[in-house]
Every structure is written in structure tokens, then in C-alpha cells.
Amino acid sequence: MTLQPKRTVNELKELRALTGDENGAQRVCWTDTWAKARAWMRDKLAELPVEITIDEAGNQWATLKGKSDKAMLIGGHIDSVPNGGWLDGCLNVLAGLEVLRRIASEGTPPVTVRLVDWADEEGARFGRSLFGSSAASGTLNPDEVRGLTDRDGIKWPDALAQHGVDLDRAREAGKQLANAAAYLELHIEQGPVLESLNLPLGVVLGTFGVERHRITWRGQAAHAGSTPMDKRRDALAGAAKLALEIRPIAQRIGDGAVCTSGGVVCKPGIVTSVVETAEQLLDQRHLDATKLASMLDEAKAASQRFAAEENISVEWERLWQIEPILFHPQLIEFADEAIRETCGVSHRLPSGPLHDAAEVARAGVPTIMLFAQSLRGLSHTKVEDTQEEHLELSVQALDRLASKTMAWLAEGE
Numbered sequence: 001m002t003l004q005p006k007r008t009v010n011e012l013k014e015l016r017a018l019t020g021d022e023n024g025a026q027r028v029c030w031t032d033t034w035a036k037a038r039a040w041m042r043d044k045l046a047e048l049p050v051e052i053t054i055d056e057a058g059n060q061w062a063t064l065k066g067k068s069d070k071a072m073l074i075g076g077h078i079d080s081v082p083n084g085g086w087l088d089g090c091l092n093v094l095a096g097l098e099v100l101r102r103i104a105s106e107g108t109p110p111v112t113v114r115l116v117d118w119a120d121e122e123g124a125r126f127g128r129s130l131f132g133s134s135a136a137s138g139t140l141n142p143d144e145v146r147g148l149t150d151r152d153g154i155k156w157p158d159a160l161a162q163h164g165v166d167l168d169r170a171r172e173a174g175k176q177l178a179n180a181a182a183y184l185e186l187h188i189e190q191g192p193v194l195e196s197l198n199l200p201l202g203v204v205l206g207t208f209g210v211e212r213h214r215i216t217w218r219g220q221a222a223h224a225g226s227t228p229m230d231k232r233r234d235a236l237a238g239a240a241k242l243a244l245e246i247r248p249i250a251q252r253i254g255d256g257a258v259c260t261s262g263g264v265v266c267k268p269g270i271v272t273s274v275v276e277t278a279e280q281l282l283d284q285r286h287l288d289a290t291k292l293a294s295m296l297d298e299a300k301a302a303s304q305r306f307a308a309e310e311n312i313s314v315e316w317e318r319l320w321q322i323e324p325i326l327f328h329p330q331l332i333e334f335a336d337e338a339i340r341e342t343c344g345v346s347h348r349l350p351s352g353p354l355h356d357a358a359e360v361a362r363a364g365v366p367t368i369m370l371f372a373q374s375l376r377g378l379s380h381t382k383v384e385d386t387q388e389e390h391l392e393l394s395v396q397a398l399d400r401l402a403s404k405t406m407a408w409l410a411e412g413e
Contacts (some may be wrong), residue, residue: 055173103406200340203369211283221268239378246302257285259284
């Protein structure tokens with residue numbers, strides 16, 4: 001059997017028709033629609049000489065035994081956000097399915113090949129992303145997520161149990177990585193870089209480190225009509241100044257630095273009062289740990305300066321932090337070769353969003369990602385799209401990457 005990239009595109013459309021509606025994809029994890037997508041995927045896999053299993057964290061595996069127990073993993077996620085796009089996540093899995101078909105048709109591969117559909121990459125229902133892959137990598141702390149509920153008040157452990165998953169046993173999924181020697185993941189870019197360069201595919205160097213903080217500014221509530229401008233202690237003024245200052249900070253740091261002030265909540269929050277308290281959210285990302293730390297230091301220094309200027313106080317609380325995760329140098333080279341052989345030209349770029357690949361890399365497995373161009377850079381929306389020609393090229397590139405990786409792993413036997 002030769003590789004048939006057009007079949008992947010057709011299957012993506014088939015899945016869209018099965019699990020989407022006029023508002024987009026509805027494969028939110030731990031729902032009946034997600035379970036239907038999973039069952040559809042198992043039907044596809046049943047045509048192949050693979051063993052299909054679901055681990056303790058709900059990750060679905062298809063294993064093609066090779067001459068060696070050493071395993072090459074191809075991964076993705078079939079779950080989506082509500083009203084999501086037709087490619088985010090499921091392209092990874094369905095392209096991997098086509099590569100698995102091609103490998104299986106040629107007999108026993110030199111190493112074992114495993115296709116994994118990670119459970120709850122998106123975190124759309126309970127707000128905690130990368131559940132299945134973090135359980136496998138060992139970074140999941142069940143006690144930190146045990147109390148999470150969805151918008152209907154359903155507790156996460158109860159929803160997991162409905163799908164056969166015991167939260168307290170989820171980390172036992174880690175044994176699935178025992179023989180993993182390489183991990184490959186294909187994903188749409190979800191950003192505008194490749195389209196701006198008129199390139200179909202790119203090699204992902206790694207995932208950004210993230211610093212996420214809540215910044216609380218405290219001033220003094222006062223009547224908006226009777227308080228002179230030079231007497232005000234306006235907490236919002238500090239937040240506003242910092243929201244603008246983080247942009248030149250990112251520009252000075254450079255090399256892809258991004259900063260976002262994604263929300264400010266003001267109290268008392270009425271039009272006739274100077275703002276007494278402003279709670280501001282700040283997200284900073286970079287692929288270089290030192291530069292990420294510099295961004296944070298500059299933002300903190302600026303906040304102290306603005307607090308002094310406005311005669312207010314400022315406090316910082318870290319909400320979340322993750323280190324930059326760099327992908328494997330040899331696999332980066334293989335990916336670059338695969339894209340150039342497929343498309344004629346390649347481009348290397350970081351990933352701003354996190355992916356399951358980041359958790360696999362954190363577990364010490366050599367990891368690589370490929371990006372396919374996203375039209376208009378849009379994702380997590382029903383208008384998410386990629387040219388069909390580029391989707392087909394992405395399947396071809398993933399297949400070439402898989403062949404190079406298998407040969408590399410076999411050499412080490």
C-alpha cells in the first residue's frame with residue numbers, strides 16, 4: 001500500500017461531518033461526541049494489524065509490533081474545543097493513521113510503531129490542558145485537579161469515571177513511555193508565520209516557556225467628580241501603563257518574545273469612582289529561559305516605577321510557570337530534510353501554544369513537531385482552515401520523517 005494523503009483529507013471531512021455542526025467541531029473531551037470520534041477512529045484502526053488499548057489516563061494507543069520493542073510514537077489528539085476547527089488535533093491523529101497504514105503494508109517494521117490519541121489535550125471542559133500526556137509524563141498532580149468542575153458543576157473525577165478513568169490511577173499511564181525512543185507530532189501552526197512566508201510547512205524548534213502572573217494594583221476609591229486629577233490614586237493607571245509597556249519590553253528582548261495583558265478587573269467598577277483595586281493578568285512567553293526571565297524582571301521593575309508615579313501599590317502572584325522545552329536536535333534535522341524533500345524549502349520556528357509533544361519531551365523522550373500552514377493564522381474557531389494541498393504535503397512530510405526516524409532508531413539496535 002502506498003501512502004494516500006488525499007485519504008487523510010477525506011477522513012478529516014468525514015470526522016467533521018460526524019462530530020461537528022454549523023458552529024464547528026464539538027469533540028470536547030469526556031463527552032459523548034468525543035467518545036463517538038474515538039469509536040470511529042477504532043473502526044479505522046481495526047483494518048490494520050495493530051493492538052488497540054486505552055491506558056489508565058484514557059489515552060488511546062494503536063501498536064504495530066516491530067522487530068524491536070524500541071518504539072517510535074506518532075501522536076495527537078482527537079478532542080477539540082467547543083465550536084472548534086476541523087484540523088486542530090485531529091490532523092495529527094489522522095495523518096499518523098495514514099503513515100501507520102503505509103508502514104504496516106510493508107511488513108514488520110524495524111522498530112515498534114505506536115499511534116497515540118492523547119486524552120483531553122485541550123482542557124476545554126474542566127480548564128486543565130494536556131491531561132493524558134501529563135499523566136504519562138508524570139507531571140500531573142491529581143490533588144491539584146481533583147476539585148475542578150465544569151460549568152454544570154460536575155466534578156472532574158466523576159466525569160472521568162464515566163469514561164472508565166480513575167484519577168488516582170492516571171499516572172500509571174507512564175508505563176506507556178517505557179520503550180519510547182522518539183515522538184513525532186504534526187499540527188497546524190495556529191498562527192500566521194508560515195502563511196506570511198508563503199510556506200506550507202515548518203519545523204518546530206520547541207515550545208515556549210511561560211510566565212503567567214496576576215498583578216494587583218491598590219489605590220484609593222474616590223469620587224470621580226470631586227477628586228482633582230493630581231490627587232488621585234488610580235489603580236487602573238498602573239495596570240494601563242504596564243499593559244502598554246510590556247509591548248516594547250517584548251520588542252527589546254526579541255527572538256519571538258510575546259507578552260499579553262489578557263484581563264483587568266477593576267473595583268469598585270462603577271463609572272463614578274476612581275479605581276481602588278485593579279487585578280491584571282499577564283502572560284509572557286519565550287523559547288529562551290534567560291530571555292524569559294529578563295522579560296519578567298523588566299515587567300516587575302516597570303510595575304514598581306508606575307506604582308511610584310501613581311502613588312499606588314503593586315503585588316505580583318505567579319499563577320503558572322513552565323520552562324521552555326527544546327526539541328531533539330537530530331529529529332529537528334530529520335524534520336527539516338523531510339520538509340525540504342516534500343516542499344523544496346523549510347523554515348524553523350517555535351511554538352507559542354503548548355502541545356502534548358511538550359509533555360512527552362519533559363519525560364525525556366526525543367521529540368519533534370511539524371507545523372502545517374494555518375490560513376489567516378486562525379484556530380479554535382470554525383473558520384480554521386489549511387489548503388488541502390498543504391494538508392497532503394504535511395502527510396507526506398510526516399511519512400518521510402517517520403522513515404528517517406525508524407532507520408535512525410534501528411541503527412542503534
